[in-house]
Amino acid sequence: MNNAIKSPLETALAGKKHIIWDWNGTILDDVSYAVDTINWQLARHDRPQLSFAEYRAIFDFPIRQYYDRLGFDYARASFETLCHEYVEQYMSGYQICRPFEPVLGVLRASRSQCEHQSILSASEQSSLEQMIAHFAIGDLFDHIQGIDNRFAASKLDSGRRLIETSGVGCEDTVMVGDTLHDVEVARALGIDIVLVDHGHHSREKLLGADVNVVSV
Incomplete structure (x- = not known):
């Protein structure tokens, strides 16, 4: 990222080699x-x-x-x-939905600054790939990881596979999400977590998790 004033999200991601993004509510304004x-x-x-x-x-x-x-x-x-x-x-x-423009800005900036950028979603894999193709942003990601069913139980197992595939250590990896489930997943994976407050859980609910919550 450049010498311009960084957003709170950019600051939180600085220095990480692998950024794992949630999709719904984090990137996609849905x-x-x-x-x-x-x-x-x-x-x-x-x-x-x-x-x-x-x-x-x-x-x-x-x-x-x-x-x-x-x-x-x-x-x-x-x-x-x-x-x-x-x-x-x-x-x-x-x-009818659109990706959050400020988040797209961070995605584009971080694309050239970190080794890996991925999506980890509880959406079914084929549906996830369809949406990302529709919005023509697949080039921003090295890995796109959904789940193999429509029941959205957890994305923890998918997260383990994603970290293994990336080859980047947990200490150099950060997750960006919008729900308390993202906190649970990140903690189970042993990686840092940053939450955005524009998604499926309110800022008040997120603050109870005692993690970094930012506005974009």
């Missing part, structure tokens, strides 16, 4: 769209709607825990069916 999508599903299953603030308070990983909190009747529709239904609806209209 929180409002996610609220609309879950409210569409809640309406289909006769459940109350969520406000933006309620969504950011209740959303969590594993997704099964989040759906439990929403009160879905699994006798009427199984969790697996609900996951497929949500992903199909989300993927039918995600094109």
Whole structure:
């Protein structure tokens, strides 16, 4: 990164050789769209709607825990069916979302400054690759790592594979995310974590994790 004044996020990433980015809510500005999508599903299953603030308070990983909190009747529709239904609806209209412009600026700047830059997401691999191709930003990343199903239980195993593939030590690796699950994953992997406050968890919720939380 250059001699210009750095953003808090750029400062937090300085000196790292491998930056691992979460996708939804961290790079992709999709929180409002996610609220609309879950409210569409809640309406289909006769459940109350969520406000933006309620969504950011209740959303969590594993997704099964989040759906439990929403009160879905699994006798009427199984969790697996609900996951497929949500992903199909989300993927039918995600094109209205856009990557956060300030984050794109950091991505482009850090691309020339670190050895590796990757995405680690709880999205299904094929869906993740489709979205990144749509926004034409695949050239910013060395590795794109999703998961092999639509149930978004955890991305810890994927994270282990990603670190092994990169060949960069944990002490030189940092993760950028927007949820408490990202904190859990980073701690389990033994890497540093920086959280952005514009994503699927509110700043207030993130501050409870006692990690670096930045505005971009």
